[in-house]
Amino acid sequence: MESRLKELTLLANKASGQENHPCIVDFARYLKLIQEEAFRCKNITEKLLDFSRTTEHKREAVSLPKLVQSVLDVTTHLQNSKGKKIEIKEEQHTNAWINAEEIKSVILNLVVNGLDSMDDGGILTIVIREKDGQAEVAIKDTGIGMNQEVLENIFEPFFTQNRTGKGTGLGLTISHKIIQQHGGEIEASSEGMGHGSVFTIRLPLHPMVSMNTNESMRRDGVPSGQPLLVSA
Numbered sequence: 001m002e003s004r005l006k007e008l009t010l011l012a013n014k015a016s017g018q019e020n021h022p023c024i025v026d027f028a029r030y031l032k033l034i035q036e037e038a039f040r041c042k043n044i045t046e047k048l049l050d051f052s053r054t055t056e057h058k059r060e061a062v063s064l065p066k067l068v069q070s071v072l073d074v075t076t077h078l079q080n081s082k083g084k085k086i087e088i089k090e091e092q093h094t095n096a097w098i099n100a101e102e103i104k105s106v107i108l109n110l111v112v113n114g115l116d117s118m119d120d121g122g123i124l125t126i127v128i129r130e131k132d133g134q135a136e137v138a139i140k141d142t143g144i145g146m147n148q149e150v151l152e153n154i155f156e157p158f159f160t161q162n163r164t165g166k167g168t169g170l171g172l173t174i175s176h177k178i179i180q181q182h183g184g185e186i187e188a189s190s191e192g193m194g195h196g197s198v199f200t201i202r203l204p205l206h207p208m209v210s211m212n213t214n215e216s217m218r219r220d221g222v223p224s225g226q227p228l229l230v231s232a
């Protein structure tokens, strides 16, 4: 697929070099559309494969400020972070009982969504704290905001109104699934278009516990091969 996409790119670039010919103009436009859609399909396939590949869901105590910082180390190099400010407010040093790689991908999607939604001068604020016995990360942006229709659909697969035109509409669907599997919550809110958005995720501080039908109780989250622990 990679080499076919390269061929398509070469063809599209070649055609767009002959801009004076009327037929070539249409041809180049359609080729460009096909190229963009092909890249979108490639992104979707990669995301689905990534998600289905995650077979090991091992969880441990992970420092959320460190995890968030490792995501920001990546996003500050992205083109769409230029001219925008990102602030971290760490109310407490919070550890959560999570699979670090999975939660990193959730935070990455939320940060990129927030950055995509803002113009130059936008501010993304990430608040990390413990609240009501859970770890909480709230990602607030000063971007385009969301109306009721968008809010009702954001977790649906393939729903995208991303301003870059490059969204696959899978980021929040997959994020929702990951948070649900952790026994946590993800919540979106906005005061409406032009008023920014807030995405809040809540995660367990400790392994989830449940009494088994025998007498033991475990908090380590490590599957023992016996049905001792039920962790969402």
Ligand SMILES: Nc1ncnc2c1ncn2[C@@H]1O[C@H](COP(=O)(O)OP(=O)(O)OP(=O)(O)O)[C@@H](O)[C@H]1O
Pocket: 109, 113, 114, 117, 141, 143, 144, 145, 146, 150, 154, 159, 160, 161, 162, 163, 166, 167, 168, 169, 170, 171, 172, 173, 196, 197
């Ligand atoms: N912070 C935000 N501000 C405004 N709209 C948002 C925000 N986050 C998400 N959305 C809306 O929700 C849609 C779905 O987001 P989601 O992350 O699932 O997909 P995407 O960003 O379009 O594509 P990708 O699959 O590459 O993440 C976005 O396209 C956008 O319309």
Ligand SMILES: [Mg+2]
Pocket: 109, 112, 113, 167, 171, 172
């Ligand atoms: Mg996204």
